[in-house]
Amino acid sequence: MDAGRRGVLAAGAALVAAGGLGGAVWRGGHHHAPGTASAGADAEVRRAIQDALDRRAAAVRARDQGALAATLLPGAQALRSSQSTMLRNLAQVPTAAWDYQLQALDAFPLPPTLDPAERRAVRVQLAYRLAGFDTQPVTATQYLTFTRQGGSWLLSSDSDRAGDAELWDLGPVNAVHGRYCLVLGLRGADALRAFAVEADRAVPAVSAVWGDSWGQRTVLQVPLGLDQFGRLLGADPLGYASIAAVTTGELGPAEAGRTERITVNPQVWDGLNALGRRVVTTHETTHVATRAVTEQWTPRWLSEGVANWTGYLGTGRSPQQIAPELIVDLAAGRVPDHLPADDAFDGSAPGLPQAYEQAWFACRSVVLRHGQPRLVALYHALAATGGRGGPDAAVDSALRQTIGTGLTAFTAQWRSDLSGMVRAGAAVTGPG
Template identity: 45%
Template sequence: MLSRRGALLLAAGGLAQLSGRGARPIARPAAEPAGAGPSARPRIEALLSRRARALLTADRAGLLADVAPEAQGAQQSALARCRALPFAELSYRMTDFTQSRSVDRVTVLADLGYRLRGVDDHPALLGRTLEFVRRDGTWLLAGDEPTGAAALWDLGTVQAVHGSRSLVLGLAGSTELQMIAQIADQAVPAVREVWGDGWADRLLIETARSEEQFARLLNVSAADYQGIAAVTTAAAGAPHGTAADRILLNPDAFAGLSDLGRRVVTTHEATHVATRADTKPWTPLWLSEGVADYTGYRGRGRTARQIAPELAGDVTAGRLPTALPLNADFAAGSAGIAQAYELAWLACELIATRWSEQHLVALYRAVGAAEPAGPQGLDGLFRTQLGIGLDEFTRRWIDEVRRLPTLS
C-alpha cells in the first residue's frame, strides 16, 4: 500500500503521455464515409470550430445554437462545469468520422486540445466521442463524451484556486483547494533548492472528489491505484521534455495523510515536474523515484527508520536486497512496492550524504543525457560522476541497508 508517496506513471518503460492513456487509437486522418454527402464533413468541422470558440469564451448562446434540443440541458451544464478554467486556447481536431446508415447521424472521434493560461506552453489533448444529428438540413451536436480518460469537468463543476506558485483545479470546496495551493506553493521553492530554476517553477494540481473519479482521470482501475496519493502526468500533445505537467491527487488517499505526508507527497511530485526534461525512458525508476523521495523528505527532520519503516522491518527479519530495485518493483499493486520506494530513497540519500547533493543532481542529469546501454553504461556514468563503479556502489548501498535499524 503506497500510503504516503505518489508514483510516476510509466508506459512501455517511458513517461506516460496521459489524457487518453492507452485508450485512444493513434490519430489518423478522418475519412469521408460512403453516403455522407459532400457537405457533411465541412459543416461538422465548422460546427466544431464554433463549439471550441464558444467554450473558450464561455458563450452560452453561441454554444447552444449548435446543439440539438434534447442535448441542450447537458451541454449547458457542461459549459457551467468548466467556466472557471482559465483557457488560453481550445480547439478540436477530427480523427475519425462515421456516418450511420440513415445518413442523418454522424459519430466523430476528435482530439480536444486545450491550453491553460499561465501554465501550458503546448495544448494538452483529450480524446472525445461526439454525436451529431441532422435536423431540417442542419447538423447539430447530440452528445460529447470522453474517449478513454475523462476531463476534470466531465466529473463535476471545477473550481480554480490561484496560489503564488500554483494553480489548483478541483471539485472540492475552496477551503480544501486553498490548503492544497499553500502546500504546492511551499513545494516549489523546496524543489528549486535542489534542482534549480530551469523548469516551470509552478505547479498545476488537479483533484477530483473520490478515488473512483481519480481513476477515471487516468483511465485506470481504481483498485490498482488504491492508496496512491498522487501521480504526475505529462500533458498529451506536448513535446517530450516540456514542463506541461499535471499533478493529479487521489482525494481519498491524500486526505488520509498527515500534514507532513501531504507536503512530502506534493514535493515528491513537484520533483518529477522539475526533472522532467532530464528524465528519459532509460532513467531507472529507482533513480527517478529515489530523487523525488529524497527531495520530498529533505529537511523534514525525519529519521531513516521513520522514512523507511517497512525496509527496517525486513532488515530486522534478516531480509536484505541483493540488487537495486527493478522498474517492475514500482508498478502499482506490486508486492513490496513500499520497500522499493524506501530502497530507492536510501540509494539517493547515500549519494547525497557520502558524496554531495550536487553529485546526486549531476548523476541524474548525466543519466538522462547519456542514454546508457544497460548496467554497463550506467557503470561508466557512476565512475565518471562518483568515482566508483555500479557494483561497488551497490555493495555500499547494501551495507547502508543493513545498518538501517541502527540509523537515527
C-alpha cells in the same frame, strides 16, 4: 508518483499503511484505435464536422451557452443538459486557448438506432491551455457522434464511447491561485487553499535542490473521490488506492511548454498528517521539476528515489521513520540483492512500500558518499546518455561519469550501506 497521461509512473513514500505517498505517470504518446473510414472519406463531411467543432470551441472560449447549444442536435435533450453543465463547470477555469481537431471519421462502432439520419462516429483531439501555466496545449481525446440534420452536422452524443476525462467533466470546478500554483478542484475554495499553501511551499524547496531552470509552477487537480481520481488518470482506481497523488505528463523535453498536472487522491490525502502532506506535495513537485530530464530509460528506482529524497529533505526524519518496512526486512535478514525493478512501483505491486524505501535509500547512498549535487548530476547525465545500449548500460554509464562507480559496484555499495545500517542498530540518521 509520476505518470504519463494516460499512464502513471508510480511514486510514493511510506507514510500511509498501504505504502505510497504519491507518484508520477509519464506518457510516451497517445495510442488510438484506427478508424474504419477509407482513405477517400468524404472531404465535405470532414470540413462540415470540423466547422461544427470550430464553432463549439469558439462557444466554449466565450462561455456562450446559446452558441454551444446551436452546435447540438435539438432532440438530444440529455446531451444538451450535460453540455450546458460542462460549460458552467468551466466557469472558473482560466483557459487561454481551447480548440478541437477532427482526427478520424468512423472511429468506433455506433449503437443501432431507428433514426434513419446519417451519423458519423469521430475521434477528436481537444487542445487547451491554462492561462499563466501552459505555453503549449495540453491534449485530450474525445469520441463524439455527429448527425446530419437539414444539411448541417450537429453533435448528437458524447457518450457512445468514453474518451479522456477532464476535471470539469466531473463537476463544477473551483480555482484557487497561489504564488506558484493553480489549484483546480471539486471541493470548496477554502479547502483548496490548503493545497495551494503546500504547493507554494514545495516549489522553492524543490528549486533549492534542482535549480530554477524548470517552470517553477504547478497545477493541482483535486477530485472528490477515488473513482473520480481513476477517471482522471484513465486507469483502474484500485491500482492507486494507496497512492496519495500522481503527476501526469510525457517523458523528455517535449513537454517543456506544459505544466504537468498533479492529481490528488482524496481517499489517501485526507488520511495524511501535516508532514505527510508536505512530503507528498514536495515529492510530486520534484516530478514536475525533473520531467524534462526523465526519459524512457530512467529507472523508477531513480525517478522515485530522487522524488522521495527531495520530499523528505529537511524534515529531520531518521531512516527508521522514513523506511520502516525496509528496516523490518533488514533486521530479519532480508537484504535485497538488486535495486527495485520498474514494476515494483506499480500501485498494486506487493512490497510497494519497500520499493519506495529502497529507492530513497539508494539516493541516500549517493548523497552520503558523494554529496547531493552528484545525485542531481547523475539524473541529468542519465538523460544525456540517450539510453544507448539499453537502460542498464545507460545507468552504468551515468554512474561512472558522475560518481566513478558502475552499476554493479554501486548496487554492492547500496547493499553494504543497508547491511551497515542494521549492524549499527539503524541509528544513523544521515542528512534529510
